[in-house]
Amino acid sequence: MAPILTVSGITKQYGGLVAVNDVSFDVAEGEILSVIGPNGAGKSTLFKLIASFVRPTRGEVRFKGERISGLAPHIVARKGVVRTFQETTIFKGLTVRDSVIVAHHLRSHAGLLGFYLGTKAAREDEAEFGRSADEILEFLGLRAVADEIASNLPQGSLRALGVAIGLAANPKILLLDEPFAGMNHDETRRAVEMTRAVRDRGVTLLLVEHDMAAVMRISDRIVVLNFGAKIAEGTATEIQSNERVIEAYLGVEDETIGV
């Protein structure tokens, strides 16, 4: 089957610094692919390139065969490539439920004027968004905190809210940047299950993550970056025994790899 996403020779230079250097890989539909690498390896930059938040210096990203590099980020999101953020980026002042409702924008049938005037289509949209938001909140275990102001949530729920906002946009591919960061063991375990469940809804998942145990458990395939360049690609077992990967990690910091 043709890959849903193709990254070819993508490069991003910030002045003299090459943040991402000639990286190529494919993503198959329905898989969970993790991007790992030491701090500053270029993982977040790679995600920004895929979601078209920054323009590549060279190379391109194709989604279902169509070039998406260079398009405005909201257009790319409309096509189905949706990114969540490394920092717990949420709408701080909105309630959990409202955040998710707002995030349904791409599913609206009514236009802005329709929403302003409260036309039939707009009211139907609003009702549908409410239903769908409740379903997503239920699915991600956020129903209990639905009416909380988002900034009051604990770390674990914040990440889940980030995913909920991403899901509301009805993505084909969801890019999760460090979805398990700052979570304790239990939270991570639940989040891993949740991530799998998201995939089972038919969403292809790309994730950046530092929690190696979680990465090894969840990923179908792993891409490893070091100093912006891809140094390895393969299944969890292949990556764990890869010399260059071990070297990269041991060389930079004493983070251990393995389950």
Next chain:
Amino acid sequence: MSTSARLATLVIFVFAVFVAVPVLIGLTHRTDFYYTLSSVALLAIASGGVWLTFYIGRINIGQGAYALMGGYVSAILVVRYGVSFWITLPLAGAFCAAASVLIGLPILRLRGVYFAMVTLVLTEVVRLLALALPITNGAKGMVSLPPPGPISLFGLTLVPSFDTFAERNEAFYYLSVAVMCVCFAALYRLVHSRVGRLFVALQQNEELASSMGLNVPALRVLAYSISSFFGGIGGAIFAAIAQSVYPSSFTVADSVNFMLNCFLGGLGFVFGPMLGTLVLYFGWDLLFQAGQYQLLIYSGVMIALMLVLPNGLLSIRPLNFRKRVRPLIWRRS
């Protein structure tokens, strides 16, 4: 507030503005208040526009530019082309909205103090343009604007010519407060519709908003053009009341005041700019007694108010409500 409480507030407000105030003025023969209160209403409209730019997370210190522009568009059309004031009113708003799209597209990419600074300069640019362009008549300004004529439909006079009023400013008072009510009703509806929620999403996080498919640049410009439309309308009516418009009719100080009106009233409340304008306008006049200390006391009080009441005057409520009051945030009713 419950629906009935809101309805009651609305009825009281409309009654106060359209009945109680004119009756009081009639009883006390203080007809000068018609002019004063018209000014407050028009400044409130312009401030309401500024408030909307705040609502998408931009500090706008440039509303004076659009008020001036609106005043000139109306005045030029009336004086030079003999167009009826009533037609120039929406045209002035539309002209400002269109200009703000062109200006907004590049400058709305800036945030925080950078955007604020550019808008501040904008007022000065428009003032200098008014001085320099041939069509605006330079420093001499546009003067002797005729009062608005009648509006008739199928031979039926809906609004009599302002000339027929014994006290012309009474007619302007009704016009100003009516337009103010319409503008704020439109603003209220906007903020409480899904469009308002999208604006809050922008205000809270533009990156996240675009990652979920919002056309952030377009929405920003939309909010800014509505804001400028309000500025243009306010400026146009102002020119009609004053029967003139000069390059100095709206200056940087006015732009700053529009912003302060919003701060004072409360950024989290649609009607904040209305209250803020009223309080600030009369507060400034009262301080006139203080002579040379007017500005000092004024600034001191403003700073103190912002420290004590960061969410504005409208955040003063019974204690059990206060917890729920948050600035700049859309809340479900």
